[in-house]
Amino acid sequence: MWRTSQIFGDNSYTENIDEKDKISTLEFDKTGDYLAVGDNSGRVILFQSDNIKNESSLESDISDREIDIEESENDLENENDLEKELEAEFIKKKKKQRLQYKFYTELQSHKPTFDYIKSLEVSGKINKIQWIKRRNQSHLLLTTNDQSIKLWKIITKKIRSFDNLNSKKEQKNLNSENNFHLPKMEKTQMEKKATNTKIYGNAHVYSINSISLSCDEETFISSDDLRINLWNLERSDKAFNIVDIKPQSIKQLSEVITCSQFHPSQCSELIYSTSKGIINYADLRQGSKCNKSVKMFQGGENVEKETFLDEIISNITDIKFSPCGRYILSRDFTSLKIWDLNMENQPLSTLYFHQFSQNKYKELYKNGNIFDHFKCNWSGNGKHVLTGSYEDYYYIFDWKKNKGVLVDCSNTTEVYSKLYDINPEINNENSVFGENDKLSYDSEKINFSKKILDLSCNPNQNLTAVAATNILYLYVG
Structure with a gap:
């Protein structure tokens, strides 16, 4: 069962949402203690877990110390009660496992x-x-829009304020000991x-779709x-071009x-x-090129595209290396594929969804939803x-056991997740769950x-951050 841990944003009002407030991307750092969220207006909001205490405000540090003192006093009082001590340790471990995030900065x-030059408006x-690995107390992260990439440095500084200063009136009589303090x-x-x-900047003619940091943390x-x-x-000031697929004539362009x-x-x-x-x-x-x-990894079903819609559906919108680096995860409109680096002809596993009818695909093409860039990710x-x-559904697959779960983000009180049929019959358009399951995914009534x-997944905890339009959900499993 996957349950809601935290919700950031107002989920009571979902109609007529301002386009600028929609979340566009999110990313955990390698420690899992920080989460960065970007939106369509160009803002980046950082969240910090409750594991970090040194960078919090002085008041919260004092309150944490007071709690630690109270807990130590309670432990001394219950020194002879072994059962209570074990129970307290168990509760502390549970609290450590359940990370809670709070606003850090914006x-x-x-x-x-x-x-x-192009007569085009570039959005933010x-x-x-x-995220870039920390080398000192400051945080480093790269952010990009369609045109330029920026390197940001977030520093936590101590601000000291002074009181009981000598006023201008008192400065006239500073020779007197009573007036000077x-x-x-x-x-x-x-x-x-x-x-x-x-x-x-000034290195890309077309819109930037992705950036990736090397493991050497230098390039x-x-x-x-x-x-x-x-x-x-x-x-x-300078970048090296390593891949260029632009043909001599733009009419010869067949892929991007x-x-x-x-x-x-x-x-x-x-x-x-x-x-x-x-x-x-x-x-x-x-x-160098x-x-x-x-x-080249290409294979599986639907390799031969019969229609124009088949080509669009097979378009890969996102790819991710596994944490070990041996496997590749790819996402197209109707499936997830897991590839082994040692096997190019076909994927190890193919996980299907969005099994709509052909008429529904035509509707998706007309309203533009078939071009939605869905991302994918690995667990830690x-x-x-x-x-x-x-x-507002998202899928969690155990690809080795060929099992899946569908999580409903719109429901935060009753049912959170149900088993999902990974390989439903192609002709059965509405078959996603069994008859006894509460969640349903009717392909004819989809919003x-x-x-x-x-x-994005926390690399060290069983926790997932999900961006649902303008709301950020944190789920624990």
Whole structure:
């Protein structure tokens, strides 16, 4: 059972939501203690777990110390009662396992601008966030919109205020001992300050769709529809083009790049996907250009596209390396596929959903929902894969055991998750659950405006952050 841990945002009012307030991306850092959330207006909101106490305000630190003193006194009083001590330890462990997040700080990363050369308006929507490993007390993260990438540094500073100062009237008679007094320092407060240290721009002609940090924490890649560039964190004035699929004539264009990612442990290896449903595995040691991939992953069902809609449905919207780096997770409109790096011809596992009728696909094409970029992700231990869907549902699959669960984010009081039939009959359009299950997914009555496009998993806890339009849900399993 997956249950709601926390909800950020007003879920009582869901109609006529301002487009600027919709969440566009979210990402946990490697420790799982911090969560970054970006929206369509260019804002980035950071959340901090209750495991961190050193960076909190002075008042909360004092309250935490008082609680620790009270708990130690209670332990001394119940020193002879072994059962109560064991019960207290069990409760403490449970509290540590159930992470709670609170607001940390907020920054305005990007703002809407106008490109006078192209005569286009560039929105401030945050497309991707990447955390950088901490080297000191400050936080570093990369944020990008369609046009530029920014490196942000968040510093926590101590702010000291002084009281009992000598007024201007009293300064005239400072020779008198009665009129002169020393200032006193009040309580120290903590203030978070976000500074934009670098801007990586003027390297992409088309909209940036993804960024990925290398495991050496010194370089990162950024990709748009036709190119992938390699950057050094210390240099924002120059980037190296490593993939370029732009043909000589734009009429010859047959595919575009949809996503790219570095290998989690090999800094020279990367993958990038295309709109044809192909995953290219490249190695920078083979050459400065990675247009010719070392391996190409393409296979499974629906390889031959009969219609134009089949080509759109097979478009890969997101790819992710597994935490161990051996497997690749890809997401298209109707399935999740898990690939083994040593097997290119077919995926290890294919997990199906969105088994709509052909008429429903035509409706999705007319209203534009068939182009929705659903993201996917691995759990911290690599045993489960997750992705979003319509009606504020998202899927959790145990891909090795071929089992799945569908979680309803709109229901936070009764039923949270139910078993999902991974391989339903293709002809049975409405078959998602058994007859006795409460949750239903009727393909003829789907509200396509309610959808979960992005989610992120805590790498060290069984906790998932889900972005449902303008609301952030935290689920624990």
